[in-house]
Amino acid sequence: MTPRVATACALLIALGIACSSRANVTRMDAFEARGQSFDTELEEVEVRVRALGTAWARVARDYETVATTFREARAAHERARVHSEAASAELAAAAERWRVAQAQWALVRAIVFAAVAMDRGTFGRDRGWGEFSCDRMTTAAFRRLLAARGMSLVGLDVDHIVPRSLGGADHPANYQLLPSSTNRSLGNRWGIDKCLTAGRDRCGEAVAVSHRCGTYRGPLY
Numbered sequence: 001m002t003p004r005v006a007t008a009c010a011l012l013i014a015l016g017i018a019c020s021s022r023a024n025v026t027r028m029d030a031f032e033a034r035g036q037s038f039d040t041e042l043e044e045v046e047v048r049v050r051a052l053g054t055a056w057a058r059v060a061r062d063y064e065t066v067a068t069t070f071r072e073a074r075a076a077h078e079r080a081r082v083h084s085e086a087a088s089a090e091l092a093a094a095a096e097r098w099r100v101a102q103a104q105w106a107l108v109r110a111i112v113f114a115a116v117a118m119d120r121g122t123f124g125r126d127r128g129w130g131e132f133s134c135d136r137m138t139t140a141a142f143r144r145l146l147a148a149r150g151m152s153l154v155g156l157d158v159d160h161i162v163p164r165s166l167g168g169a170d171h172p173a174n175y176q177l178l179p180s181s182t183n184r185s186l187g188n189r190w191g192i193d194k195c196l197t198a199g200r201d202r203c204g205e206a207v208a209v210s211h212r213c214g215t216y217r218g219p220l221y
Contacts, residue, residue, distance in 0.1 A: 107204055107207075111204040134169070134209075134213035137171060137172055155180055156178065158175050158176075159175065159176050160174055161176050161198045161202065161207075162174055162190065163189075165188050166190055167216035168210045171209045176202065176206075195207075
């Protein structure tokens with residue numbers, strides 16, 4: 001290789017190295033700029049994360065407040081429901097007591113009227129029994145009396161309104177006609193419901209006559 005050629009080659013090599021160095025510097029600058037961009041983005045992301053954390057904490061507090069309010073409201077509703085049910089039950093019980101008190105008062109009046117009718121000697125005349133007496137009349141005799149008056153008794157029993165086992169009188173005023181199945185289902189039960197089933201006036205007569213002619217000394221209903 002001639003000196004000139006060698007010199008030219010050396011220059012070319014030096015020029016290539018210089019160009020390569022400048023290219024590397026340019027790439028490093030680009031990498032550095034990109035890294036700074038990433039740092040900026042990371043800082044922005046960190047800011048957004050902190051903002052989201054703050055917002056989430058606020059949401060969590062609001063949720064807990066709403067949840068506490070809901071629990072309190074549900075507890076208040078449950079207490080109100082319990083009180084309402086208790087009040088409804090008490091109202092129903094009071095209404096039933098009032099109904100029974102009204103029925104008892106009406107029954108006492110009926111018994112008083114029946115007793116007055118007995119004292120006046122008019123008791124039972126409107127029913128065709130004639131003058132009042134405590135003469136015993138069996139259920140069989142009462143059935144014969146009704147049959148003689150043309151009444152059909154098919155499927156019917158003669159029932160003591162005030163049960164005979166409790167001292168109810170064997171007297172027409174203490175009898176009522178019931179379907180046989182109903183009479184069997186009632187048995188010897190005695191109370192205001194059965195009394196009112198017979199009818200207030202009829203039951204009043206039955207109680208009064210059982211006090212006068214029977215041995216019944218229990219309540220007036």
